[in-house]
Amino acid sequence: MAFLLTVLLLAAGVLSSTEAQEAYSKLSEPYRKGVDLALQQLNNHSAIQHHFLFFKSTLMSDINAGFNVNFYYHNFYLKATKCTKGSVPPDPKKCAFRNDKPLIDCAICYKTFGGEIEQAPKPYVHCVHKPALTEKMKKGRVDHCNTLSYNQGSPTLLSVLGSGD
Template sequence: MAAGLLFLLCAAAVLFSSEAQDSYTELPGSYRQGVDLALEQLGSSHNVKLHFRFLRSVEKREHEGYMSAKLLYHHFYLKPTSCPKGTAISDSQRCSFRNDRPLMDCLVCYKTVEEQMEPSPPPYVHCIQKPRLTQDMRTKRLDYWNKLTYKTGSATTLALSSG
Protein backbone atom coordinates (compact mmCIF):
# COMPACT_ATOMS: atom_id res chain seq x y z
CA MET A 1 0.00 0.00 0.00
CA ALA A 2 2.75 2.45 1.00
CA ALA A 3 4.81 1.47 -2.05
CA GLY A 4 1.82 2.18 -4.32
CA LEU A 5 1.32 5.59 -2.76
CA LEU A 6 5.02 6.39 -3.15
CA PHE A 7 4.87 5.31 -6.80
CA LEU A 8 1.89 7.62 -7.45
CA LEU A 9 3.65 10.51 -5.75
CA CYS A 10 6.79 10.00 -7.85
CA ALA A 11 4.75 9.69 -11.05
CA ALA A 12 2.93 12.93 -10.26
CA ALA A 13 6.25 14.70 -9.63
CA VAL A 14 7.64 13.55 -12.97
CA LEU A 15 4.45 14.56 -14.78
CA PHE A 16 4.43 17.99 -13.11
CA SER A 17 8.10 18.47 -14.01
CA SER A 18 7.54 17.57 -17.66
CA GLU A 19 4.49 19.85 -17.86
CA ALA A 20 6.59 22.79 -16.71
CA GLN A 21 9.18 22.12 -19.39
CA ASP A 22 6.41 21.77 -21.96
CA SER A 23 4.98 25.12 -20.93
CA TYR A 24 8.38 26.74 -21.64
CA THR A 25 8.62 25.16 -25.08
CA GLU A 26 5.05 26.22 -25.83
CA LEU A 27 5.88 29.89 -25.22
CA PRO A 28 6.33 31.99 -28.35
CA GLY A 29 10.01 32.60 -29.10
CA SER A 30 9.83 36.26 -28.16
CA TYR A 31 8.56 35.35 -24.67
CA ARG A 32 11.19 32.61 -24.27
CA GLN A 33 13.86 35.27 -24.84
CA GLY A 34 12.62 37.15 -21.77
CA VAL A 35 12.60 33.99 -19.63
CA ASP A 36 16.13 33.19 -20.82
CA LEU A 37 17.25 36.73 -19.91
CA ALA A 38 15.82 36.37 -16.39
CA LEU A 39 17.51 32.95 -15.99
CA GLU A 40 20.79 34.43 -17.21
CA GLN A 41 20.61 37.27 -14.70
CA LEU A 42 19.75 34.88 -11.86
CA GLY A 43 22.65 32.66 -12.89
CA SER A 44 25.08 35.58 -12.78
CA SER A 45 24.04 36.65 -9.26
CA HIS A 46 26.44 35.53 -6.53
CA ASN A 47 23.50 35.22 -4.09
CA VAL A 48 21.76 32.54 -6.15
CA LYS A 49 23.07 29.02 -5.54
CA LEU A 50 20.55 26.86 -7.42
CA HIS A 51 19.50 26.44 -11.03
CA PHE A 52 15.96 27.60 -11.85
CA ARG A 53 13.48 26.46 -14.50
CA PHE A 54 10.40 28.10 -15.94
CA LEU A 55 7.25 27.00 -14.12
CA ARG A 56 4.39 28.99 -15.66
CA SER A 57 3.24 32.35 -16.93
CA VAL A 58 1.10 34.50 -14.66
CA GLU A 59 0.36 37.32 -17.11
CA LYS A 60 1.41 38.33 -20.62
CA ARG A 61 0.77 41.67 -22.31
CA GLU A 62 1.71 43.01 -25.72
CA HIS A 63 1.72 46.56 -27.00
CA GLU A 64 1.99 47.01 -30.76
CA GLY A 65 4.48 49.67 -31.75
CA TYR A 66 5.44 51.28 -35.02
CA MET A 67 6.45 49.02 -37.93
CA SER A 68 6.99 45.47 -36.59
CA ALA A 69 7.94 46.53 -33.06
CA LYS A 70 6.20 45.13 -29.99
CA LEU A 71 6.58 45.78 -26.30
CA LEU A 72 6.22 42.65 -24.20
CA TYR A 73 5.29 42.31 -20.53
CA HIS A 74 5.74 38.83 -19.12
CA HIS A 75 5.08 37.98 -15.48
CA PHE A 76 6.06 34.40 -14.64
CA TYR A 77 7.33 32.03 -11.97
CA LEU A 78 10.64 30.22 -11.90
CA LYS A 79 11.08 27.23 -9.62
CA PRO A 80 14.37 26.14 -8.03
CA THR A 81 15.75 22.76 -9.00
CA SER A 82 18.06 20.19 -7.47
CA CYS A 83 20.89 21.22 -9.82
CA PRO A 84 23.57 23.76 -8.90
CA LYS A 85 23.75 27.17 -10.52
CA GLY A 86 25.60 27.03 -13.82
CA THR A 87 23.76 23.99 -15.17
CA ALA A 88 23.33 24.44 -18.91
CA ILE A 89 19.78 25.12 -20.02
CA SER A 90 20.04 22.17 -22.40
CA ASP A 91 20.87 19.89 -19.43
CA SER A 92 18.22 21.36 -17.14
CA GLN A 93 15.53 18.84 -18.11
CA ARG A 94 17.23 16.33 -15.82
CA CYS A 95 16.97 18.77 -12.90
CA SER A 96 14.00 17.97 -10.71
CA PHE A 97 12.07 20.73 -8.98
CA ARG A 98 12.67 21.41 -5.31
CA ASN A 99 9.63 21.98 -3.15
CA ASP A 100 11.55 23.22 -0.11
CA ARG A 101 12.40 26.62 -1.63
CA PRO A 102 10.09 29.49 -2.63
CA LEU A 103 9.24 30.32 -6.22
CA MET A 104 11.01 33.19 -7.94
CA ASP A 105 8.50 35.80 -9.09
CA CYS A 106 9.80 37.48 -12.27
CA LEU A 107 8.68 40.24 -14.55
CA VAL A 108 10.41 41.19 -17.79
CA CYS A 109 9.51 44.07 -20.10
CA TYR A 110 11.31 44.55 -23.39
CA LYS A 111 10.97 45.62 -26.98
CA THR A 112 11.10 43.21 -29.92
CA VAL A 113 11.38 43.88 -33.61
CA GLU A 114 10.54 40.96 -35.87
CA GLU A 115 10.53 38.63 -32.82
CA GLN A 116 14.08 39.63 -31.76
CA MET A 117 14.80 41.42 -28.47
CA GLU A 118 16.10 44.95 -28.95
CA PRO A 119 18.81 46.51 -26.75
CA SER A 120 17.04 49.88 -26.69
CA PRO A 121 15.26 50.59 -24.48
CA PRO A 122 17.17 48.27 -22.17
CA PRO A 123 15.11 45.26 -21.08
CA TYR A 124 13.65 45.51 -17.59
CA VAL A 125 14.07 42.38 -15.47
CA HIS A 126 12.86 42.09 -11.89
CA CYS A 127 13.00 38.76 -10.04
CA ILE A 128 12.48 38.23 -6.34
CA GLN A 129 11.45 35.34 -4.14
CA LYS A 130 7.66 35.29 -4.18
CA PRO A 131 7.18 35.75 -0.40
CA ARG A 132 9.35 38.89 -0.51
CA LEU A 133 7.41 40.62 -3.28
CA THR A 134 5.72 43.70 -1.83
CA GLN A 135 2.82 45.76 -3.11
CA ASP A 136 5.26 48.65 -3.66
CA MET A 137 7.36 46.41 -5.95
CA ARG A 138 4.25 45.38 -7.87
CA THR A 139 3.32 49.03 -8.31
CA LYS A 140 6.82 49.92 -9.56
CA ARG A 141 6.70 47.06 -12.06
CA LEU A 142 3.38 48.25 -13.45
CA ASP A 143 4.58 51.88 -13.48
CA TYR A 144 7.57 50.86 -15.58
CA TRP A 145 5.29 49.12 -18.11
CA ASN A 146 2.90 52.09 -18.23
CA LYS A 147 5.76 54.55 -18.83
CA LEU A 148 7.24 52.33 -21.52
CA THR A 149 3.98 51.95 -23.41
CA TYR A 150 3.06 55.62 -22.99
CA LYS A 151 6.41 56.83 -24.38
CA THR A 152 6.19 54.47 -27.31
CA GLY A 153 2.60 55.31 -28.07
CA SER A 154 3.11 59.06 -27.88
CA ALA A 155 6.22 58.95 -30.09
CA THR A 156 4.41 56.88 -32.69
CA THR A 157 1.45 59.24 -32.68
CA LEU A 158 3.73 62.27 -33.12
CA ALA A 159 5.65 60.58 -35.92
CA LEU A 160 2.44 59.75 -37.80
CA SER A 161 0.79 63.16 -37.35
CA SER A 162 3.85 65.23 -38.36
CA GLY A 163 4.02 63.66 -41.89
Template sequence: MATLLLIVLFGCVWSAAGQDELMKLSAGYKAGAKLAMEQVNSHEGVQQHFLFFRSIKRSELDAGFGAKYLSHHFNLKPTRCPKGTAAEELSKCKFRNDRPLIDCMVCYKTYLDEIQESPKPYIHCIHKPALTKDMIKVRRDACENMSYSAGSVTLLGVKRNR
Protein backbone atom coordinates (compact mmCIF):
# COMPACT_ATOMS: atom_id res chain seq x y z
CA MET A 1 0.00 0.00 0.00
CA ALA A 2 2.84 2.39 0.86
CA THR A 3 4.47 1.59 -2.48
CA LEU A 4 1.27 2.44 -4.35
CA LEU A 5 0.98 5.75 -2.48
CA LEU A 6 4.61 6.56 -3.30
CA ILE A 7 4.03 5.81 -7.00
CA VAL A 8 0.92 8.04 -7.08
CA LEU A 9 2.76 10.90 -5.34
CA PHE A 10 5.76 10.50 -7.65
CA GLY A 11 3.45 10.61 -10.69
CA CYS A 12 1.83 13.84 -9.49
CA VAL A 13 5.16 15.50 -8.82
CA TRP A 14 6.57 14.22 -12.11
CA SER A 15 3.61 15.62 -14.06
CA ALA A 16 3.75 18.99 -12.32
CA ALA A 17 7.51 19.20 -12.91
CA GLY A 18 7.10 19.04 -16.70
CA GLN A 19 4.55 21.83 -16.73
CA ASP A 20 6.71 23.88 -14.36
CA GLU A 21 9.50 23.54 -16.92
CA LEU A 22 7.16 24.82 -19.64
CA MET A 23 6.19 27.82 -17.51
CA LYS A 24 9.88 28.66 -16.97
CA LEU A 25 10.42 29.12 -20.71
CA SER A 26 10.40 32.59 -22.22
CA ALA A 27 7.28 33.53 -24.19
CA GLY A 28 8.95 32.81 -27.54
CA TYR A 29 10.05 29.28 -26.60
CA LYS A 30 6.76 28.57 -24.87
CA ALA A 31 4.85 29.50 -28.06
CA GLY A 32 6.91 27.02 -30.10
CA ALA A 33 6.42 24.21 -27.58
CA LYS A 34 2.68 24.83 -27.57
CA LEU A 35 2.62 24.80 -31.38
CA ALA A 36 4.31 21.37 -31.40
CA MET A 37 1.97 20.04 -28.68
CA GLU A 38 -1.06 21.17 -30.70
CA GLN A 39 0.28 19.40 -33.78
CA VAL A 40 1.06 16.16 -31.93
CA ASN A 41 -2.21 16.12 -29.98
CA SER A 42 -4.28 16.78 -33.12
CA HIS A 43 -2.84 13.71 -34.89
CA GLU A 44 -5.57 11.12 -35.40
CA GLY A 45 -3.43 8.23 -34.09
CA VAL A 46 -2.85 9.89 -30.70
CA GLN A 47 -5.08 8.45 -27.96
CA GLN A 48 -3.69 10.15 -24.84
CA HIS A 49 -2.76 13.78 -24.44
CA PHE A 50 0.95 14.70 -24.64
CA LEU A 51 2.45 17.45 -22.48
CA PHE A 52 5.78 19.24 -22.39
CA PHE A 53 8.34 17.24 -20.43
CA ARG A 54 11.78 18.87 -20.71
CA SER A 55 14.01 21.04 -22.87
CA ILE A 56 17.10 19.45 -24.31
CA LYS A 57 18.63 22.37 -26.21
CA ARG A 58 17.59 25.92 -27.04
CA SER A 59 19.25 28.49 -29.24
CA GLU A 60 18.30 31.89 -30.56
CA LEU A 61 19.64 34.26 -33.15
CA ASP A 62 18.73 37.90 -32.64
CA ALA A 63 17.84 39.36 -36.04
CA GLY A 64 17.36 42.84 -34.60
CA PHE A 65 14.37 45.14 -34.32
CA GLY A 66 12.45 42.65 -32.15
CA ALA A 67 12.89 39.69 -34.51
CA LYS A 68 14.53 36.43 -33.42
CA TYR A 69 15.08 32.98 -34.87
CA LEU A 70 14.48 30.33 -32.24
CA SER A 71 15.42 26.67 -32.26
CA HIS A 72 14.12 24.40 -29.51
CA HIS A 73 14.76 20.68 -29.03
CA PHE A 74 12.54 19.13 -26.35
CA ASN A 75 10.56 16.06 -25.30
CA LEU A 76 6.84 15.55 -24.92
CA LYS A 77 5.57 12.82 -22.62
CA PRO A 78 2.24 10.97 -22.80
CA THR A 79 -0.25 11.43 -19.99
CA ARG A 80 -3.11 9.36 -18.68
CA CYS A 81 -5.62 11.97 -19.88
CA PRO A 82 -7.54 11.07 -23.04
CA LYS A 83 -7.24 13.14 -26.17
CA GLY A 84 -9.67 16.07 -26.05
CA THR A 85 -9.22 16.77 -22.33
CA ALA A 86 -10.23 20.36 -21.54
CA ALA A 87 -7.33 22.82 -21.31
CA GLU A 88 -8.08 23.71 -17.69
CA GLU A 89 -7.88 20.01 -16.73
CA LEU A 90 -4.50 19.35 -18.37
CA SER A 91 -2.54 20.46 -15.30
CA LYS A 92 -4.04 17.47 -13.44
CA CYS A 93 -2.87 14.94 -16.04
CA LYS A 94 -0.29 12.45 -14.78
CA PHE A 95 2.58 11.37 -16.99
CA ARG A 96 2.79 7.77 -18.15
CA ASN A 97 6.07 5.95 -17.80
CA ASP A 98 5.06 2.97 -19.95
CA ARG A 99 5.13 4.81 -23.30
CA PRO A 100 8.04 6.36 -25.23
CA LEU A 101 8.74 10.08 -25.24
CA ILE A 102 8.17 12.15 -28.35
CA ASP A 103 11.29 13.97 -29.47
CA CYS A 104 10.52 17.38 -31.01
CA MET A 105 12.55 19.99 -32.83
CA VAL A 106 10.97 23.31 -33.73
CA CYS A 107 12.55 26.28 -35.50
CA TYR A 108 10.73 29.49 -36.23
CA LYS A 109 10.94 33.24 -36.47
CA THR A 110 9.36 35.45 -33.82
CA TYR A 111 8.64 39.12 -33.75
CA LEU A 112 8.10 40.43 -30.23
CA ASP A 113 7.70 36.79 -29.05
CA GLU A 114 4.91 36.05 -31.57
CA ILE A 115 5.56 33.26 -34.09
CA GLN A 116 5.63 34.59 -37.65
CA GLU A 117 4.06 32.76 -40.58
CA SER A 118 6.99 33.55 -42.86
CA PRO A 119 9.26 31.71 -42.99
CA LYS A 120 6.98 28.81 -42.19
CA PRO A 121 7.81 27.27 -38.78
CA TYR A 122 9.62 23.94 -38.96
CA ILE A 123 8.14 21.32 -36.63
CA HIS A 124 9.39 17.76 -36.46
CA CYS A 125 8.16 15.40 -33.73
CA ILE A 126 8.67 11.63 -33.64
CA HIS A 127 8.63 8.86 -31.06
CA LYS A 128 12.12 8.84 -29.60
CA PRO A 129 12.98 5.21 -30.48
CA ALA A 130 12.32 5.95 -34.18
CA LEU A 131 14.61 9.01 -34.35
CA THR A 132 17.58 8.36 -36.66
CA LYS A 133 20.87 10.17 -37.30
CA ASP A 134 19.59 11.12 -40.77
CA MET A 135 16.52 12.76 -39.22
CA ILE A 136 18.74 14.69 -36.81
CA LYS A 137 20.80 15.97 -39.77
CA VAL A 138 17.66 17.00 -41.69
CA ARG A 139 16.44 18.86 -38.60
CA ARG A 140 19.73 20.68 -38.16
CA ASP A 141 19.89 21.64 -41.83
CA ALA A 142 16.29 22.91 -41.85
CA CYS A 143 16.90 25.10 -38.81
CA GLU A 144 20.21 26.45 -40.10
CA ASN A 145 18.72 27.30 -43.49
CA MET A 146 15.82 29.11 -41.89
CA SER A 147 17.97 31.49 -39.89
CA TYR A 148 20.33 32.30 -42.73
CA SER A 149 17.69 32.78 -45.42
CA ALA A 150 16.43 36.02 -43.93
CA GLY A 151 19.36 38.19 -44.97
CA SER A 152 18.39 41.69 -46.00
CA VAL A 153 19.91 45.12 -46.07
CA THR A 154 19.81 46.94 -42.74
CA LEU A 155 20.35 50.61 -42.08
CA LEU A 156 23.64 49.89 -40.33
CA GLY A 157 24.86 47.68 -43.15
CA VAL A 158 24.52 50.32 -45.89
CA LYS A 159 27.74 52.07 -46.79
CA ARG A 160 27.50 55.49 -48.36
CA ASN A 161 29.99 56.44 -51.06
CA ARG A 162 31.14 60.07 -51.22
Protein backbone atom coordinates (compact mmCIF):
# COMPACT_ATOMS: atom_id res chain seq x y z
CA MET A 1 0.00 0.00 0.00
CA ALA A 2 2.80 2.42 0.89
CA PHE A 3 4.54 1.55 -2.40
CA LEU A 4 1.38 2.35 -4.37
CA LEU A 5 1.01 5.69 -2.59
CA THR A 6 4.66 6.56 -3.32
CA VAL A 7 4.23 5.73 -7.01
CA LEU A 8 1.08 7.84 -7.21
CA LEU A 9 2.80 10.81 -5.55
CA LEU A 10 5.80 10.58 -7.89
CA ALA A 11 3.50 10.34 -10.91
CA ALA A 12 1.55 13.39 -9.71
CA GLY A 13 4.77 15.37 -9.32
CA VAL A 14 5.95 14.55 -12.83
CA LEU A 15 2.48 15.21 -14.21
CA SER A 16 2.24 18.64 -12.56
CA SER A 17 5.70 19.53 -13.85
CA THR A 18 4.64 18.40 -17.33
CA GLU A 19 1.45 20.46 -17.09
CA ALA A 20 3.46 23.53 -16.13
CA GLN A 21 5.77 23.05 -19.11
CA GLU A 22 2.69 22.75 -21.32
CA ALA A 23 1.42 26.02 -19.83
CA TYR A 24 4.80 27.61 -20.62
CA SER A 25 4.77 26.29 -24.18
CA LYS A 26 1.25 27.72 -24.68
CA LEU A 27 2.52 31.23 -23.94
CA SER A 28 3.18 33.34 -27.00
CA GLU A 29 6.86 33.86 -27.81
CA PRO A 30 7.11 37.40 -26.34
CA TYR A 31 5.68 36.22 -23.01
CA ARG A 32 8.02 33.21 -22.94
CA LYS A 33 10.97 35.56 -23.48
CA GLY A 34 9.82 37.60 -20.47
CA VAL A 35 9.54 34.47 -18.30
CA ASP A 36 13.02 33.43 -19.45
CA LEU A 37 14.39 36.85 -18.48
CA ALA A 38 12.85 36.57 -15.00
CA LEU A 39 14.23 33.03 -14.58
CA GLN A 40 17.68 34.19 -15.67
CA GLN A 41 17.66 36.99 -13.08
CA LEU A 42 16.30 34.66 -10.39
CA ASN A 43 19.03 32.10 -11.07
CA ASN A 44 21.69 34.79 -10.70
CA HIS A 45 20.81 35.18 -7.01
CA SER A 46 23.12 33.16 -4.78
CA ALA A 47 20.36 32.59 -2.22
CA ILE A 48 18.35 30.55 -4.73
CA GLN A 49 19.23 26.89 -4.24
CA HIS A 50 16.68 25.10 -6.44
CA HIS A 51 15.75 25.12 -10.08
CA PHE A 52 12.50 26.97 -10.76
CA LEU A 53 9.99 26.46 -13.54
CA PHE A 54 7.12 28.54 -14.84
CA PHE A 55 3.94 27.54 -13.01
CA LYS A 56 1.10 29.73 -14.29
CA SER A 57 0.13 33.21 -15.43
CA THR A 58 -2.11 35.41 -13.33
CA LEU A 59 -2.28 38.52 -15.50
CA MET A 60 -1.17 39.35 -19.02
CA SER A 61 -1.45 42.65 -20.85
CA ASP A 62 0.03 44.00 -24.04
CA ILE A 63 -0.14 47.09 -26.21
CA ASN A 64 0.69 47.15 -29.89
CA ALA A 65 2.29 50.56 -30.40
CA GLY A 66 2.69 50.09 -34.13
CA PHE A 67 5.83 49.93 -36.24
CA ASN A 68 6.59 46.43 -34.86
CA VAL A 69 6.80 47.79 -31.27
CA ASN A 70 4.88 46.14 -28.43
CA PHE A 71 4.76 46.61 -24.68
CA TYR A 72 4.08 43.72 -22.31
CA TYR A 73 3.09 43.26 -18.68
CA HIS A 74 3.07 39.74 -17.28
CA ASN A 75 2.35 38.60 -13.73
CA PHE A 76 3.08 34.92 -13.15
CA TYR A 77 4.19 32.31 -10.63
CA LEU A 78 7.40 30.31 -10.58
CA LYS A 79 7.61 27.12 -8.55
CA ALA A 80 10.64 25.37 -7.06
CA THR A 81 11.53 21.91 -8.30
CA LYS A 82 13.36 19.06 -6.62
CA CYS A 83 16.37 19.71 -8.87
CA THR A 84 19.12 21.85 -7.40
CA LYS A 85 20.22 24.94 -9.27
CA GLY A 86 22.94 24.09 -11.75
CA SER A 87 22.19 20.36 -11.85
CA VAL A 88 19.20 20.45 -14.15
CA PRO A 89 18.89 17.42 -16.42
CA PRO A 90 18.48 18.04 -20.15
CA ASP A 91 14.78 17.20 -19.80
CA PRO A 92 13.18 19.64 -17.34
CA LYS A 93 10.19 17.27 -17.05
CA LYS A 94 12.39 15.16 -14.77
CA CYS A 95 12.40 17.95 -12.17
CA ALA A 96 9.22 17.42 -10.16
CA PHE A 97 7.74 20.39 -8.35
CA ARG A 98 8.33 20.80 -4.64
CA ASN A 99 5.21 21.47 -2.62
CA ASP A 100 7.09 22.50 0.52
CA LYS A 101 8.34 25.83 -0.86
CA PRO A 102 6.26 28.96 -1.53
CA LEU A 103 5.59 30.14 -5.05
CA ILE A 104 7.56 33.07 -6.38
CA ASP A 105 5.31 35.82 -7.69
CA CYS A 106 6.88 37.73 -10.60
CA ALA A 107 5.78 40.82 -12.46
CA ILE A 108 7.66 41.94 -15.53
CA CYS A 109 7.13 44.69 -18.06
CA TYR A 110 9.19 45.32 -21.16
CA LYS A 111 9.24 46.70 -24.68
CA THR A 112 9.82 44.56 -27.75
CA PHE A 113 10.84 45.58 -31.23
CA GLY A 114 10.63 42.97 -33.94
CA GLY A 115 9.84 40.35 -31.30
CA GLU A 116 13.03 40.97 -29.28
CA ILE A 117 13.13 42.55 -25.82
CA GLU A 118 14.63 46.03 -26.02
CA GLN A 119 17.15 47.27 -23.45
CA ALA A 120 15.68 50.80 -23.46
CA PRO A 121 13.62 51.34 -21.50
CA LYS A 122 15.20 48.77 -19.23
CA PRO A 123 12.92 45.76 -18.64
CA TYR A 124 11.43 45.75 -15.16
CA VAL A 125 11.50 42.44 -13.29
CA HIS A 126 10.18 42.10 -9.75
CA CYS A 127 10.01 38.64 -8.16
CA VAL A 128 9.29 37.86 -4.51
CA HIS A 129 8.15 34.83 -2.52
CA LYS A 130 4.38 34.99 -2.56
CA PRO A 131 3.88 35.14 1.23
CA ALA A 132 6.09 38.24 1.39
CA LEU A 133 4.23 40.09 -1.39
CA THR A 134 2.33 43.08 -0.01
CA GLU A 135 -0.37 45.25 -1.51
CA LYS A 136 2.13 48.11 -1.50
CA MET A 137 4.55 46.01 -3.60
CA LYS A 138 1.75 45.10 -6.02
CA LYS A 139 0.83 48.77 -6.41
CA GLY A 140 4.49 49.68 -6.85
CA ARG A 141 4.83 47.18 -9.67
CA VAL A 142 1.85 48.58 -11.54
CA ASP A 143 2.92 52.18 -10.93
CA HIS A 144 6.45 51.45 -12.12
CA CYS A 145 5.24 49.82 -15.33
CA ASN A 146 2.69 52.56 -16.00
CA THR A 147 5.22 55.37 -15.54
CA LEU A 148 7.93 53.99 -17.80
CA SER A 149 8.44 56.36 -20.68
CA TYR A 150 7.26 53.98 -23.33
CA ASN A 151 5.37 55.97 -25.90
CA GLN A 152 3.98 59.45 -25.34
CA GLY A 153 0.31 59.64 -26.20
CA SER A 154 -0.33 55.92 -25.85
CA PRO A 155 -2.45 54.42 -23.09
CA THR A 156 -0.67 53.11 -20.04
CA LEU A 157 0.28 49.46 -20.13
CA LEU A 158 -2.34 48.30 -17.66
CA SER A 159 -5.18 50.53 -18.88
CA VAL A 160 -6.43 47.70 -21.08
CA LEU A 161 -7.42 45.78 -17.97
CA GLY A 162 -10.98 45.93 -16.79
CA SER A 163 -11.91 46.79 -13.24
CA GLY A 164 -11.70 43.96 -10.75
CA ASP A 165 -8.59 42.37 -12.30
